[in-house]
Amino acid sequence: MGLNLVAADIGKHYNGKPVLQGCSYTFDAGVHVLMGPNGSGKSTFLRICALLEPPDAGEIIYRTGGNALPHDAELMRRITLLLPKTGLFNTTVSGNVAYGLRIRGVEKSEILSRVERMLDFVHLSGRQDQNALTLSSGETQRLGIARALAIGPEVLFLDEPTASVDEENREIVENIILKMKRENGPVIVMTTHDRAQAERLADRILIMKDGKLGETGNK
Amino acid sequence: MESISQGFIQAFRLILHLDAELFGIIALSLKVSGLALIIAALLGIPFGALIGLRRFPGRSLVISGMNTFMGLPPVVVGLFVYLLLSRKGPLGFLGLLYTPSAMVIAQLILAFPIVAALCHSAIVDVQPLIRQAARTLGATPLQVTATVIAEARYGILSAVIAAFGRVMAEVGAILIVGGNIAGYTRVMTTTIALETDKGNFELALALGIILLLISFGVNTALHVFQRKGMRGVKRWA
Numbered sequence: 095m096g097l098n099l100v101a102a103d104i105g106k107h108y109n110g111k112p113v114l115q116g117c118s119y120t121f122d123a124g125v126h127v128l129m130g131p132n133g134s135g136k137s138t139f140l141r142i143c144a145l146l147e148p149p150d151a152g153e154i155i156y157r158t159g160g161n162a163l164p165h166d167a168e169l170m171r172r173i174t175l176l177l178p179k180t181g182l183f184n185t186t187v188s189g190n191v192a193y194g195l196r197i198r199g200v201e202k203s204e205i206l207s208r209v210e211r212m213l214d215f216v217h218l219s220g221r222q223d224q225n226a227l228t229l230s231s232g233e234t235q236r237l238g239i240a241r242a243l244a245i246g247p248e249v250l251f252l253d254e255p256t257a258s259v260d261e262e263n264r265e266i267v268e269n270i271i272l273k274m275k276r277e278n279g280p281v282i283v284m285t286t287h288d289r290a291q292a293e294r295l296a297d298r299i300l301i302m303k304d305g306k307l308g309e310t311g312n313k
Numbered sequence: 314m315e316s317i318s319q320g321f322i323q324a325f326r327l328i329l330h331l332d333a334e335l336f337g338i339i340a341l342s343l344k345v346s347g348l349a350l351i352i353a354a355l356l357g358i359p360f361g362a363l364i365g366l367r368r369f370p371g372r373s374l375v376i377s378g379m380n381t382f383m384g385l386p387p388v389v390v391g392l393f394v395y396l397l398l399s400r401k402g403p404l405g406f407l408g409l410l411y412t413p414s415a416m417v418i419a420q421l422i423l424a425f426p427i428v429a430a431l432c433h434s435a436i437v438d439v440q441p442l443i444r445q446a447a448r449t450l451g452a453t454p455l456q457v458t459a460t461v462i463a464e465a466r467y468g469i470l471s472a473v474i475a476a477f478g479r480v481m482a483e484v485g486a487i488l489i490v491g492g493n494i495a496g497y498t499r500v501m502t503t504t505i506a507l508e509t510d511k512g513n514f515e516l517a518l519a520l521g522i523i524l525l526l527i528s529f530g531v532n533t534a535l536h537v538f539q540r541k542g543m544r545g546v547k548r549w550a
Contacts (some may be wrong), residue, residue: 171451182443
């Protein structure tokens with residue numbers, strides 16, 4: 095049974111100023127795209143949903159088969175967030191993809207085959223031994239996706255995954271997301287400024303404005 | 314002029330003939346400095362990492378202290394260790410004065426702040442994004458720490474190499490605590506000082522050439538590691 099998550103009445107303040115207020119939503123299977131102007135609270139909401147920072151009000155509930163799960167290390171290993179700046183490690187391309195698997199103690203042969211599969215998935219085959227920090231911004235983003243997908247997340251958060259990439263790489267990243275969607279991959283929650291992109295990818299589009307989640311609906 | 318060129322010819326002859334005295338001195342230098350460096354690395358890397366990764370009261374003071382001690386004058390360290398190890402000193406009962414162990418202690422005191430302070434800098438230079446990335450991929454706090462240290466590896470190696478360069482070239486402290494005893498505590502730098510005083514330039518020059526080669530090797534390695542480390546910094550600048 096796959097994971098889903100419920101954001102229940104989430105609130106967050108920074109320096110006494112409300113950033114999020116009463117944000118509630120249930121993220122089930124599919125692609126959920128969160129839109130809104132800069133500073134509207136999208137990234138904060140994503141980080142709270144990904145359990146990287148606690149909310150000041152409300153709660154995040156991860157469920158499987160109707161049962162709420164504790165926010166422990168095991169749950170953290172079933173979800174992941176890809177940041178707009180990927181934060182690649184100063185090692186090879188394959189070393190980056192293998193990272194999440196190595197810290198989980200996955201066997202070497204399994205790591206090798208999964209790394210190969212993931213690099214093929216993001217069109218970076220043959221680049222295994224290249225230093226990851228020498229990749230272009232588009233390739234960096236694709237490697238970030240491969241690294242995140244390698245761990246087989248059940249919920250994948252993508253914070254503006256195409257914000258700093260060229261047209262060609264944007265298309266590749268979008269195709270990767272669509273392929274995950276077709277193959278019943280993880281629950282995807284992503285943010286974007288691009289309305290057309292949201293239309294192309296989303297099962298549901300959510301609008302964040304002044305820290306409030308509204309105007310949700312099917313696309 | 315002729316005596317200088319003669320000195321160089323003799324010096325190269327000593328090196329090429331693998332002169333036993335010359336290489337005995339080099340071996341002792343490498344042994345003393347190497348041991349001091351290994352201990353300094355074993356203590357300094359975790360200490361630098363701790364200061365870089367943890368927040369605690371008095372941390373700024375510790376960092377300032379570490380940075381100050383990086384520039385410790387070797388003769389002062391020599392004097393301090395001498396007073397500690399001299400017969401009437403608090404550690405005099407150990408009988409370590411004028412032994413290679415005393416030289417290791419003096420060099421350790423010089424190397425430790427360099428390793429710790431540069432290690433601390435290397436760790437704080439690792440981008441916060443790296444920690445975040447590790448966390449988002451499910452790393453435990455211990456694994457996040459290991460990842461940050463791994464990312465700082467070139468800076469850490471640079472720290473160790475810089476400390477090695479410092480202790481290999483040092484003369485004041487080991488002269489005071491080692492006593493420059495032939496075949497026992499006489500190392501490259503103290504031999505150069507002594508032989509120059511005596512006017513025996515060939516051995517001094519031979520050791521000088523070797524010391525320069527070691528220094529060149531150390532600096533080349535330092536440059537390579539710093540360049541490798543800079544790749545990560547440039548990427549996110």
